[in-house]
Amino acid sequence: MYKVIIVDDEAVVRIGLKNTIDWGAHGFELIGDYANGREAWEAVEQHRPELVISDISMPFMDGLELAGLIAAQYPYIKTIILTGFDEFEYAQQAIRLKVSDFILKPITAQEIRLLLDRVRTEMDEDTKHREDLGRLNSQLKQSLPLLQERFLERLVAVGLGKAEIAERFAYFGMSQAGPLHLVMVVDIDDFGDRELFSYEHDAEFLRFAAFDIFKETLEPDNALLFRTREERMVAILSGQENESLLIEQAFSLAEKVRYHIEKYLKFTVTIGIGRACAHIELLPDSYKGALSVLDYRFLLGKNRVLSIIDMEGKPTSPLPPNLDWDRKLASAVKTGSIQEAFQLIENGISELKSSMAPIEACFLQMQKVVLSLMNSIQELVVHDQEVSFNRQMRLMDVYGFKTLDEIEGWLKDVVRSVMSTIADNRSHLTNMQIHRAVEYIETNYSNDKMSLQDLCRHVLMSTSYFSLVFKQHTGETFIEYLTAVRITKAKELLHNTTLKFYEIAEQVGYKDPNYFSILFKKHTGTTPKDYREKQVKESGA
Incomplete structure (x- = not known):
């Protein structure tokens, strides 16, 4: 069963939809109906329905504003808009808000039933799609190149243990050639005279073209290649028994890469070559050396192949293998x-x-x-x-x-x-932040524009984490707590002043006195008028 709520300010529409539709027969559980967007939004936050059927024209918060909130925070919830306005701009707004459907009133019970069946079919297909293990396996295979790149980046950037390296190499079908290993890093200097300021996809195309040359040049030598998140190209070379021979091989391949990129793509790269290491788990040392030597581009100019040994010499004393x-x-x-x-x-x-x-x-x-x-x-x-x-x-x-x-x-x-x-x-810090939040609410409850985002900015917390700890500390959500404060302040004003009801509503943060009256009765069981009269009688007695 999928949970659904109805939002319409016309009671006859809500009652009609509730009583004429066998919701369960169509795969839905009707968990509530609401007369305006504000009440509906509170229900969405509390119950997280899968479907919201809403009118557009409503007091306090219209259907499109409600749909916008849902699309921003709960994009998996489907929204269907019902409206009597046959205007193109409403349809445009609905499309921008990713509304599932936009239905013109009046709509018959039969049309609603057909609509529910169609939406249920879509939801069932979405569920099946997410649970389709075959599709997930296919996606995994498609993701393997990226997963391999991320593994190789971790291997050279932070280092991994022998067991994990062996497991990952076997998983990706790669060979740990030896006995020596070395890292080469290629960094694009710039894109020459090309105007790329407004065409980022051109830059991405050129990076792809450079990596293609990189692969064509090095793959025959069984090098392990990948691109980093900083848009650098990296090769792990292995196989030589002599460090000088491995460095010589690296220089030869690097020079080919540099030459072909300059010749065919008309821009330049600088290539850094790190030190050779005897164990693959020590590759971070070689990688750091290759990155370090790229800094010498500042002194020596672009379009070069540089080795850390040429720039800084060999280590003079043995160092422990994991210095980070x-x-x-x-x-x-x-x-x-x-x-x-x-x-x-x-x-x-x-x-x-x-x-x-x-x-x-x-x-x-x-x-x-x-x-x-x-x-x-x-x-x-x-x-x-x-x-x-x-x-x-x-x-x-x-x-x-x-x-x-x-x-x-x-x-x-x-x-x-x-x-x-x-x-x-x-x-202690969390307690202090919640205390500041409560003080902020107590001080600014009269501001009808107060929002969770404003409060979180004030206390320097994310909305998701704040909502969690605020409920843990107070037992209420932000909206529940704010409403309770406002109702308490309204009671004090009703009891101690002769202000008119609309003045009291505005002073406690509600510009709409009708909405204030509805909310006051919902929380106290009586209207503001009856509450004041009762307080006057009790004071007189």
Whole structure:
């Protein structure tokens, strides 16, 4: 069964549709009928129906405004507009709002039944389409090239473990040739004299053409190729047993790519070649070198093939293989994963031990870790706690430890304390933001334009997260809470002043006094007039 609501300010239309249509026989459950768009929007937010059948001309909020809200926030809900206005501009607006159908009144019960059957068929087909595993498998196969590109980008950008690399290579049918590996990065300098400012698709076409030349040149050498999200072209070369031979091969291929792109596409590229590495999981070092050498374009000019070894020479001392675990540790601390943080500390210390790196290199690595943690603290905790932790993690303190095991224990203690404080700080911050939101509502309830978006901008929270925590803290949605405040203020004005009802409505944020009266009775069980008279009688008694 699909849930449906009816919205029409004519009671006879709503009653007629409710009583003359066997909704269940057509696959629908009628969960409500509403006299205006505002009430209907509240129902949509609460019940999330699959279908909304609405009139256009209604008080407080018309059908097209309602359809616009639905299209913006719940695009999966189908909307059908019923109207007596046979005007082209309404049809145009309905099309822009992605309304499913636009039906002219009067409409017979038989036409409604046929309409429901058609909409149900469309919904059934959509459901079947989403659940069609064969289609999903087909889409997966179509996505494999992109998935492979993203895997290769992760492989060179952040590094992966041996097990995951072996699994992914087998999945994509790729070979881990060896024994040496090297990364080459191609970056487009510019597009020459072409005018591309107004034709971004031309730029994309030229990038595609450049990558096609890149593939034709390198694929015969069994290179692994992909494009990054920064529009660079990357190749992983493998297979030589001698570093000089692999670099020579890379230079030869890079020069062919550079030459052919300049000759056939009439623009230039700069190509960076990283250092060779003996293990595929160390490719990030080669990739970083290839990216780093591209910076020398600033000094040497465009349209060149550059090697990191030519620019910066070979490393003078062995370094531990995974020197970016400080960044990963800071990320784990921010996300609250204490097990992941401890595992990263253990792995990092273990790598330092096995690398046999000089003690000064180990101390420098520890200082990087401390700096990353201090940056996390500055971002996520209040000032007094930040000062306390900064004292606890002075950069020079690492020199006071005699073993890496002592440093490991110290780091775990600091991380445990930091993560506990961050969790407490987040809870405190959320409470403060909700308090600010309540104060904002209490102060600005008379503003008839007040919206959830305005409130979220005031407290610097996203609408989705705010709605979640506001309901958790107050037990009510934003609209429910705002309405309760406005009704309470209206009661006070009715009891303590002689203001007219329309004046009270305006003072509590409702420009339409009729809508205010309807809402007041809905929440109090009595009209504003009866409420005032009752208060007067009770005061006199």
